[in-house]
Amino acid sequence: MPPFIELDALEKTFTVRRRAGLLRREKKEVRAVDGISFGVERGEMVGYIGPNGAGKSTTIKMLTGILTPSGGRLRVAGIDPARERTRLAQRIGVVFGQRTTLWWDLPLRDSYRLTHRMYRIPDERYEKNLARCVDLLDLGELLDVPVRQLSLGQRMRGDIAAALLHDPEVLYLDEPTIGLDVVSKARVREFLKDLNASRGTTVLLTTHDLTDIEQLCSRVMVIDHGRLMYDGDLAGLHAVGESERLLMVDLERELPPITDVPGARFVRVEGPRQWLAFPASTSAAPLVAAVAAGYPLLDLSVREPDIEAVIAKMYGGTRDERRESLR
Numbered sequence: 001m002p003p004f005i006e007l008d009a010l011e012k013t014f015t016v017r018r019r020a021g022l023l024r025r026e027k028k029e030v031r032a033v034d035g036i037s038f039g040v041e042r043g044e045m046v047g048y049i050g051p052n053g054a055g056k057s058t059t060i061k062m063l064t065g066i067l068t069p070s071g072g073r074l075r076v077a078g079i080d081p082a083r084e085r086t087r088l089a090q091r092i093g094v095v096f097g098q099r100t101t102l103w104w105d106l107p108l109r110d111s112y113r114l115t116h117r118m119y120r121i122p123d124e125r126y127e128k129n130l131a132r133c134v135d136l137l138d139l140g141e142l143l144d145v146p147v148r149q150l151s152l153g154q155r156m157r158g159d160i161a162a163a164l165l166h167d168p169e170v171l172y173l174d175e176p177t178i179g180l181d182v183v184s185k186a187r188v189r190e191f192l193k194d195l196n197a198s199r200g201t202t203v204l205l206t207t208h209d210l211t212d213i214e215q216l217c218s219r220v221m222v223i224d225h226g227r228l229m230y231d232g233d234l235a236g237l238h239a240v241g242e243s244e245r246l247l248m249v250d251l252e253r254e255l256p257p258i259t260d261v262p263g264a265r266f267v268r269v270e271g272p273r274q275w276l277a278f279p280a281s282t283s284a285a286p287l288v289a290a291v292a293a294g295y296p297l298l299d300l301s302v303r304e305p306d307i308e309a310v311i312a313k314m315y316g317g318t319r320d321e322r323r324e325s326l327r
């Protein structure tokens, strides 16, 4: 059976006109997606990451049928998105972190009623899904509040519910945790994990937050300049990107740099506080144990590497060398 989502040498080229001198304008082609192929199986939860302008949104827009590919082939649940956008809409849900699909001046409840009608969701199914989302996303007290009065985290939960009322089999999430505080992020992640586990919803997620990927996705794809640079698990990405986590330790008193912990690299000291770096593909536990055994430890925290840094390291060589090293 073909994969549930299937891209084969997918391309999207935009023609942009640029001013080239006082009167002259020249045409330039931007290859936003430049021959991407991958398959996603039903029920997978996949991260789709890359630097700004890499082509992530353009891919998602083609997957939803908003944009027509310039070349290659694309199928979602056997449907060609650009040709049968309305039929596909019944089977997919989309959440854009930066933009709401809710009606700004209406209470959340009214936005949901409109979605109910727009998607022609059978009443019973709608009521059931709404009750479930209200319960799991804790929206009960917010249903009568106009969307513009909601906090970002509340609005995001409201948007996720709106995308799920028609029981989509696939959910595309574009930066679903952007700008959210730690508690809201955790809540959104918990909900998505549960959705995927209990309903088998296929999820494609773009994010700049590696913790989203770490907690949700067993597979991550990296794109740059419209090309697929990496497809594998997060540990593998850390290994190729040589990324490091940072362990911050607070000691009882000022001490000389900790340089005797195997697997850790001393970074800096500031009074009783010290920073150690270690490969992101390894566990922090043995390191923490070694520090705790040898030093008067008061407190500690671990900071994840950020996506931009990992990708920047991956992109150290020429593009061809990078691609070669990722094979």
Ligand SMILES: Nc1ncnc2c1ncn2[C@@H]1O[C@H](COP(=O)(O)OP(=O)(O)OP(=O)(O)O)[C@@H](O)[C@H]1O
Pocket (backbone or CB within 6 Å): 014, 015, 016, 030, 031, 032, 050, 051, 052, 053, 054, 055, 056, 057, 058, 059
């Ligand atoms: N409608 C358009 N017309 C012309 N160029 C476009 C258009 N949409 C996107 N592009 C260009 O295509 C490239 C890929 O853009 P895209 O929005 O897909 O990147 P992205 O990976 O989603 O970036 P970000 O993380 O910043 O959202 C960029 O160079 C962008 O300027």
